[in-house]
Amino acid sequence: QKEVEQDPGPLSVPEGAIVSLNCTYSNSAFQYFMWYRQYSRKGPELLMYTYSSGNKEDGRFTAQVDKSSKYISLFIRDSQPSDSATYLCASHSAGRMYSGGGADGLTFGKGTHLIIQP
Amino acid sequence: NAGVTQTPKFQVLKTGQSMTLQCAQDMNHEYMSWYRQDPGMGLRLIHYSVGAGITDQGEVPNGYNVSRSTTEDFPLRLLSAAPSQTSVYFCASSYQLLYGYTFGSGTRLTVV
Numbered sequence: 001q002k003e004v005e006q007d008p009g010p011l012s013v014p015e016g017a018i019v020s021l022n023c024t025y026s027n028s029a030f031q032y033f034m035w036y037r038q039y040s041r042k043g044p045e046l047l048m049y050t051y052s053s054g055n056k057e058d059g060r061f062t063a064q065v066d067k068s069s070k071y072i073s074l075f076i077r078d079s080q081p082s083d084s085a086t087y088l089c090a091s092h093s094a095g096r097m098y099s100g101g102g103a104d105g106l107t108f109g110k111g112t113h114l115i116i117q118p
Numbered sequence: 119n120a121g122v123t124q125t126p127k128f129q130v131l132k133t134g135q136s137m138t139l140q141c142a143q144d145m146n147h148e149y150m151s152w153y154r155q156d157p158g159m160g161l162r163l164i165h166y167s168v169g170a171g172i173t174d175q176g177e178v179p180n181g182y183n184v185s186r187s188t189t190e191d192f193p194l195r196l197l198s199a200a201p202s203q204t205s206v207y208f209c210a211s212s213y214q215l216l217y218g219y220t221f222g223s224g225t226r227l228t229v230v
Contacts, residue, residue: 008158032215032216034218036218036221041224042223042224043122043208043221043222043223043224044161044208044219044221045221046218046219046220049216049217049218051216088160088161090218092215092216105151105153105163105166105176105215106163106215106218106219108153108160108161109160110158110159110160111160
């Protein structure tokens with residue numbers, strides 16, 4: 001079982017709708033959570049990062065983490081056709097640099113393909 | 119400010135050939151990593167480095183080598199290319215992992 005799970009979709013919604021994208025994770029040590037957006041044939045770009053539980057808002061985007069249920073969400077308000085992309089969630093257990101115990105890297109979900117219909 | 123630069127963007131190799139994928143960043147990031155992205159598999163960590171002279175293996179290191187002689191550069195070497203290494207390769211760097219990565223635009227590699 002992959003440590004971070006996402007429904008691959010596609011998720012298709014009409015323009016202007018509120019979009020809810022979700023991930024679950026299994027590693028209780030994960031403390032840092034991120035959302036990336038990836039357009040076709042491009043590299044992922046960081047949308048938001050959060051630490052531990054709670055909400056974080058940035059414009060039309062809200063990231064939510066519920067550590068008790070190991071659930072990560074990204075909400076997009078007033079969705080636009082330009083939001084059509086694959087959204088990747090990612091997690092990490094340690095925010096500090098290498099200390100001999102292994103820093104590893106971010107663990108990514110497989111991504112959810114989102115389509116916003118004009 | 120160029121960010122993370124990957125070269126080449128596309129490459130076709132024959133089975134058994136070797137090559138080096140280049141990655142350079144100009145943000146003075148200590149942490150750099152290589153991922154491969156395959157349909158249905160997501161992003162998987164190949165190797166990473168936390169500074170010049172320090173590298174370590176990720177989830178799928180077999181068939182790949184890395185070295186880090188400078189802060190800016192982190193090349194990925196394919197020793198003897200195999201069709202299973204056909205993939206899109208991304209280089210990423212970070213000041214600290216809690217702030218996430220900056221990714222390059224990727225190298226699309228096909229091994230025939």
